[in-house]
Amino acid sequence: MAGTLPNAWLDGRLVPLAEARVPALDRSFLFGDGIYEVMPVFDGKAYRLAEHLDRLERSLRELRIPNPHTRDEWRRICGALIHTNGGGDQYLYLQVSRGVGIGRSHLPEPGLVPLVFGFAAPLPQPGAAQLEAGMACVTIEDPRWTRCDIKSTALLGNVMAKMQAQDAGAVEAILLREGRVIEAGSSTVLVVRDGRVATPPDAHERLPGTTREVVLELARREGIAVDIREIAAAELRSADEIWLTAAVMGLRAVTRLDGQPVGNGVAGPLCRRLQGLFESTRGEFCTECEA
Numbered sequence: 681m682a683g684t685l686p687n688a689w690l691d692g693r694l695v696p697l698a699e700a701r702v703p704a705l706d707r708s709f710l711f712g713d714g715i716y717e718v719m720p721v722f723d724g725k726a727y728r729l730a731e732h733l734d735r736l737e738r739s740l741r742e743l744r745i746p747n748p749h750t751r752d753e754w755r756r757i758c759g760a761l762i763h764t765n766g767g768g769d770q771y772l773y774l775q776v777s778r779g780v781g782i783g784r785s786h787l788p789e790p791g792l793v794p795l796v797f798g799f800a801a802p803l804p805q806p807g808a809a810q811l812e813a814g815m816a817c818v819t820i821e822d823p824r825w826t827r828c829d830i831k832s833t834a835l836l837g838n839v840m841a842k843m844q845a846q847d848a849g850a851v852e853a854i855l856l857r858e859g860r861v862i863e864a865g866s867s868t869v870l871v872v873r874d875g876r877v878a879t880p881p882d883a884h885e886r887l888p889g890t891t892r893e894v895v896l897e898l899a900r901r902e903g904i905a906v907d908i909r910e911i912a913a914a915e916l917r918s919a920d921e922i923w924l925t926a927a928v929m930g931l932r933a934v935t936r937l938d939g940q941p942v943g944n945g946v947a948g949p950l951c952r953r954l955q956g957l958f959e960s961t962r963g964e965f966c967t968e969c970e971a
Contacts, residue, residue: 685765689757689798694764697799706795708777710784712834715739716775718927719758719890720803724767725966726758731890732927736774739831745778748794757798759969765800771928774798775833804928811955814935814947815924818848819913822855822862822885829884841865852924854916854937857885861911864924867932868892871911872921872950878907891925894965898957904950921948931955 688697708714717739719732726732733754740747749757754774761772779792824837841853842865854869855862861869861880868889870879877899882888896906916922922934922942931954933947947955 683801685770685800685802687761687764687800689761689796691795691797694760700797700799702777702795702797703780705783706777706780707788707792708775708795708833710781711786712832712836713743713788714775714777714833715743715745715831716773716833717831718774719772720927720930721762721768721770721772721800722803722962722966723769724762725968726755726762726772727927727962727967728890728894728965729755729758729967729969731893735831735888735890736776740776742827742830743778743832745776745794748776748796755967755969756971757796759971761798761800762969763971769803769805770800771803772798772800777833806932811932812947812952814933814942814951815852816850816936817852817854817864817922817924817934818845818850818938819854819856819916820844822857824855827884828863828886829882829888831887838865848939850936852934854934856913859913861913861916862886863889867924867926867929869911870895870923870925871915871919872923872948873915873919875950876905876907877923877950878909878911878915880911881908889925891927891930895923895925895931895954895958898954898961902953902957919943921951923951923954931958 687694688700690700717732717736720727775797777795779794781789823840845853853865863886870877899906920943924932933951935942935945
């Protein structure tokens with residue numbers, strides 16, 4: 681993944697990212713006690729801004745961290761990051777820590793002031809050949825806690841899953857629990873069989889996917905059947921296509937799983953069809969943010 685862009689947001693103001701510093705007693709540093717959100721930007725406009733802010737607010741509520749900004753303030757922060765980093769295609773990372781304490785105590789002190797950090801980075805732009813080649817994945821048992829619906833900064837389990845995938849020569853790990861597909865290390869999972877798209881329902885064990893919802897909406901527009909249901913791990917072996925979705929990657933095909941080809945070993949026809957729609961319709965879902 682490409683590096684970062686030069687300007688960041690920290691504690692109420694823009695600063696050069698290279699000079700951004702977080703206090704050592706910040707709870708996101710000590711405990712992973714914070715949440716984050718990632719959203720793509722196309723042509724200088726935030727993609728699915730309202731839905732990403734909905735998820736940010738939900739994560740804050742679940743951790744009982746007060747939301748430090750109104751919607752208009754969040755929009756201005758996004759605009760400041762987008763425009764001072766040159767506009768165009770990029771992605772934004774926003775993080776809210778519970779705040780900085782006076783010591784290390786598992787129980788948060790009352791009255792902590794949330795600390796907001798944000799930065800921007802170039803959005804990866806895979807070419808046609810890369811999209812067709814797809815991605816290699818492995819399946820592993822999910823090593824994480826049971827509240828993966830919260831987009832928490834405590835991501836050690838995801839890091840371990842990514843390292844295990846890399847060790848196997850793959851890009852991503854598809855996580856399983858009790859014989860069921862949960863999600864992937866940093867993406868959601870969809871399975872295609874006999875022209876139907878299936879994806880697991882939202883639950884505490886998986887993060888609601890904003891990009892997945894776009895893909896499902898586009899599939900329904902095209903008259904493609906969509907099933908929201910639990911997916912048995914065994915179904916991965918007989919799938920015609922497997923897809924991953926995430927804010928930064930968009931929609932990508934899984935073309936190898938545990939060393940074996942998925943379908944014909946290249947992105948399938950439904951995936952390529954939805955990738956084309958995802959690109960041609962993205963302007964519908966973009967919001968201009970004031971600087």
